Amino acid sequence: MPANQFKASILILLALSFISTISFAKEIYRSIDSQGCITYSDQPSGKSQAIEIHNQPSRLLRYVRKVYDGDTIILEDGKHIRLLGVNTPEIESRQRAEEPGGVAAKKWLQAQLKDKKIYLEYDEVKFDKYKRQLAHVFLSNGKHLNLALLENGLGTISIIPPNVRYSDKLMQAQQHAEKMQLGIWAMPEYQLKPIAQIANHAKGWQRFSATFHVIKKNRKYTRLLVNDKIDVRVSNQNLKVFPPLSKYLGKPLEIRGWVSRNNDHYTMLIQHPSSLIVR
Numbered sequence: 001m002p003a004n005q006f007k008a009s010i011l012i013l014l015a016l017s018f019i020s021t022i023s024f025a026k027e028i029y030r031s032i033d034s035q036g037c038i039t040y041s042d043q044p045s046g047k048s049q050a051i052e053i054h055n056q057p058s059r060l061l062r063y064v065r066k067v068y069d070g071d072t073i074i075l076e077d078g079k080h081i082r083l084l085g086v087n088t089p090e091i092e093s094r095q096r097a098e099e100p101g102g103v104a105a106k107k108w109l110q111a112q113l114k115d116k117k118i119y120l121e122y123d124e125v126k127f128d129k130y131k132r133q134l135a136h137v138f139l140s141n142g143k144h145l146n147l148a149l150l151e152n153g154l155g156t157i158s159i160i161p162p163n164v165r166y167s168d169k170l171m172q173a174q175q176h177a178e179k180m181q182l183g184i185w186a187m188p189e190y191q192l193k194p195i196a197q198i199a200n201h202a203k204g205w206q207r208f209s210a211t212f213h214v215i216k217k218n219r220k221y222t223r224l225l226v227n228d229k230i231d232v233r234v235s236n237q238n239l240k241v242f243p244p245l246s247k248y249l250g251k252p253l254e255i256r257g258w259v260s261r262n263n264d265h266y267t268m269l270i271q272h273p274s275s276l277i278v279r
Contacts (some may be wrong), residue, residue: 057165059119059138067113070105070155072132076116080132083146084123084163085170087205088155089184099204105154112145123163134163150174153183156205156256157275159272161238171274173246192254195226198266201259206267208255209279222246223267232268232276242273252279 031048044050063076070088089099091106120135128134137145147166149155150173157174159167163189177185184190189202195210212224214230221233222245232255234242254277257268270276 006241028041047077057121059121062118062120064113064116064118067106067110070109071100072119072147073109073113073137074119080135081120082128082132082134084136084151085159085166086146086149086155088149089204091108095131100187100189101154104183105149108152108154109145109149112143112148115140118145121165122185123165125163136166144169146170147173151177153177153180153185156184157274159274161241161267161271164241164272167274169274174274195230198230198259201266204259206259210253210255211251212249212253215249230266231262232270234270238271242276248276248278253277254279 033047062081065074065076065078067073068080071083071086073083075081088105089102090096091102092098101274117140119138119140120133121138122133122135126133126135139145144166147169150157150170157170159170177183189204190207192207192209195208198208210226210230210232212226214225216223216225216231217236220236222236222239223231223233224245227230234245239245255268255270256275256277257270260267260269
């Protein structure tokens with residue numbers, strides 16, 4: 001083998017090793033100098049060419065001790081795993097009452113996990129404020145349980161940036177269940193209500209219809225106002241995942257999420273466009 005070819009082969013092997021260590025880079029650039037030497041970098045230079053990188057997210061094999069509820073499982077080592085991108089109704093506990101559909105979601109998840117073996121795939125943020133791990137959960141046959149919960153109408157989409165992996169697929173799964181009136185979508189407790197009824201809201205995830213005409217912004221939130229007593233707020237750090245909020249003004253909207261109350265003021269925190277739908 002000519003010396004230049006041998007040198008190039010060695011450099012390619014080294015480059016492959018280099019690429020594997022910088023999987024966080026969005027692009028890798030390949031350059032060849034006048035001597036035929038090949039180099040790789042995460043920064044473009046001269047006549048370098050971008051190399052397309054296909055990163056397969058890593059998945060970790062784990063074993064399940066028990067199913068806590070429809071969107072939370074406990075591993076053999078005692079760690080709690082909260083399924084990303086989905087929220088299921090609550091089951092009864094000392095802290096809260098049972099919500100319609102909660103038991104059905106838990107029983108479905110228990111049936112899926114009979115052999116106890118799962119594969120976990122993490123996104124950008126690995127833990128929530130309760131110190132639970134956040135993950136997409138897969139079976140050995142590749143079945144995506146987060147997605148399947150939504151497809152069967154057993155829960156609702158709950159995307160919190162920056163954990164937005166699979167968001168398009170999750171939204172499609174929910175749209176299918178809603179169209180087919182599966183699970184919670186057929187239950188009277190989760191039907192659309194005018195936002196004027198927000199003061200009578202039940203605890204848990206809700207759907208309201210409204211039209212907004214005013215936007216107000218402060219240091220932390222941008223708010224869409226129905227009136228001085230009712231608003232929807234978006235964290236300013238999440239505005240980048242939304243279209244301009246002015247797009248929503250004057251249009252009939254559906255707002256999905258949880259209601260917070262402070263005296264006679266009601267607000268809903270919206271973290272992703274999937275919770276704010278133009279009708």
